[in-house]
Amino acid sequence: MNAPQIHVEVAPELAVFVPHARRAGATPLAVDGVSTLGHVIESLGVPLTEVGALVVDDREVPVSHIPAHGESVAVRPVARPQRVPGAPLRFLLDVHLGTLARRLRLLGVDTAYESTDIGDPALAARSAAEQRVMLSRDRGLLRRRELWAGAFVYSTSPDEQLRDVLDRFAPELRPWTRCTACNGLLREATKEEVADQLAHGTQRSYDVFAQCAGCGRAYWKGAHHEQLEAIVERALAEFAGDR
Numbered sequence: 001m002n003a004p005q006i007h008v009e010v011a012p013e014l015a016v017f018v019p020h021a022r023r024a025g026a027t028p029l030a031v032d033g034v035s036t037l038g039h040v041i042e043s044l045g046v047p048l049t050e051v052g053a054l055v056v057d058d059r060e061v062p063v064s065h066i067p068a069h070g071e072s073v074a075v076r077p078v079a080r081p082q083r084v085p086g087a088p089l090r091f092l093l094d095v096h097l098g099t100l101a102r103r104l105r106l107l108g109v110d111t112a113y114e115s116t117d118i119g120d121p122a123l124a125a126r127s128a129a130e131q132r133v134m135l136s137r138d139r140g141l142l143r144r145r146e147l148w149a150g151a152f153v154y155s156t157s158p159d160e161q162l163r164d165v166l167d168r169f170a171p172e173l174r175p176w177t178r179c180t181a182c183n184g185l186l187r188e189a190t191k192e193e194v195a196d197q198l199a200h201g202t203q204r205s206y207d208v209f210a211q212c213a214g215c216g217r218a219y220w221k222g223a224h225h226e227q228l229e230a231i232v233e234r235a236l237a238e239f240a241g242d243r
């Protein structure tokens, strides 16, 4: 008798995770009658954070399903926008995603970021403790069971990364309300309160100031590079409002 086998078809959105030979159509895969479907899919290389519905012979099954010989499995991507139940939507980014972190903060999205490599266990523990969605391009990190929630960042381009996260999670956008340096909330400040951080020209030219409640950094209208204004305008044009 042949070894038990199933057929697995991975959605095109998830093809990036699997070897080339398995990308097209339903490919046969040996199963042991003990491992869960979730384990089988992870073994293929697909992080479960990226998996939406699992459909076996036209019937949706949980990741705990134990596949039996002859079954055909369709692996679908997470539905967008993805709702993360249980806590306000907030993120934790690993050391490689600093630009994305600053851009999310620029848009007012609660974004913690580790600027040093604290290691996967510490990142996963922080995600759990603070109920933050872990964003990473590290599949090993996304496999950690302690994570509150996680998502793979598909692109290496910060522009595309931002569009991907905004499209996937549809966070509420409140531009210019958070410190891009530390994620603290900005509050209105008087010119006197932030005077020690201003050059003379700035003191004369501007009257509307804000200060980070966390690190004290001063912000003022007009201090933004045109590039930052453009990022905000693009994000609002495409992603603001209810979806």
Ligand SMILES: [Zn+2]
Residues within 6 Å of the ligand: 179, 180, 181, 182, 183, 184, 212, 213, 214, 215, 216, 217
């Ligand atoms: Zn700050």
